[in-house]
Amino acid sequence: MYKESFKDLVNFAVIKSNNFYNNPENVNSPNPYFIGFGNPNAKILILGKEKGFDKNNLKQLEYESINNPREWDNYIKNNIGSNKNKFYDSENYINTFFPYLNKNKSGHTWNKYYTLLNHIYTSIPKSENEFFRYAFLSEINFIPSKYSEIKRFDNFERLNMLNNKFFKSFEIIILACGSYLEKEQIENIFSVSYYESILKKRENIHIYQNSNQILINTRQLSMDTSNDLLIKIAELTKNKL
Template sequence: MYKKYFKELVNSAVESSNSFYSNNLKNEPNPFYVGFGNPNSNILIFGKEQGYDVNEHNNEILLYESINNPYEWKNYIDNNILPNKNKFYDTKLNYVNAFRPYMVKMGGGGHTYNKYHTLISNILDNIQIDKNENKFFDHVFISEVNHKPSKLSQINSLSNYYRIEFLKNDYYNSFNVIICACGNYLNDNQVYEIFNLKLINDYSKPNERFKVYSDGKRVLINTRQLSMNIKNDYLKRISLVAKEYLK
């Protein structure tokens, strides 16, 4: 089930995490956090960062969603566990597992997950994606550019060496469609250095960042953070470009 590149990524993340936490505090966010969703998808979305306070729930969220993320994936790979809806941890928290971290929508219509659902539904318009249980995770893999969670973005650009080097992994570069919904966290040179893709078009409008990078086979679309007052027309414009690279 699991692709070679994904297995290699997870093994690298576990090894790097072991080294990182042998030299750093055990409650530090993990720069080798892998992500959530369907690792065999052809669509990859990078958000800005996970949107929670690292001190919430006595650091349990940080442990489940960041620190232990590579180890959870390692468990699934080693035991050939398929996507499921079983809780990975025995906890009262809403976190389910790395395949589908949350089964219910979080927040109102402006929540990022709602926007991701609309975007994926527009890209894969030949598939009916139920809004219940965050089923869009079956069709996409999601990670974050900045590995440090925050309710309010704390950085203006990505400079963490560990994270930058990790994002260069062959797995992340194997996707047909990459959507970096992270505003200006990455500049043109970083996109080229990390993903080996060059800027070919800039369709940006006021408050609607829309930069397109490609090598002719793969595409990376750099957008603003997809939450709150995002217009459906903006998501449709993004999906039209993405769809060209899934044919």
């Protein structure tokens, strides 16, 4: 049900998370070993900048960050696959497969992800965030923020985790994080080589690849991201499926 690289990552993240939160100073801190949401067996990985909420919202932080590895661990150990059953007795949060239902505002990042994936696969239902079946979503920066507050990301622990085999196992990797990572970091973390760039104001596309994968590094996909950019990314990647 789950590939070995994902099981290994979850085990690693649970151990590291437990050690991290054993320190009382970290009790209400974002989890550097947050894994992500969606379908871990998908062929597409999308890595954004960071989760877009206030880190002082402790309930949301608990569901979406602190306990993320433990929730995945529960599904693996109990052989539970994709579902839409609430993991907690929560008002809105569902689970790591479908964190929320019907949360697709026009400028919201998830709406852009849906549109991009629909250009690749076509005919994905828009209701109940069905696009989560077609990709795995995570973030470069593990610290949530309503507004991006950094230009480069260099947290060693997080970058070391992103270097895990699981994050390299996707046919298509989309780094929708702008310049958070430098060229050398991208090449080293994802085992790809720079190929070429397509330059357009505020919509640059940097292409990396190896014999089995294509990686697209572009801007954060939200707000004023044009449909033309999403179509171009889809055109560049869909032949890898």
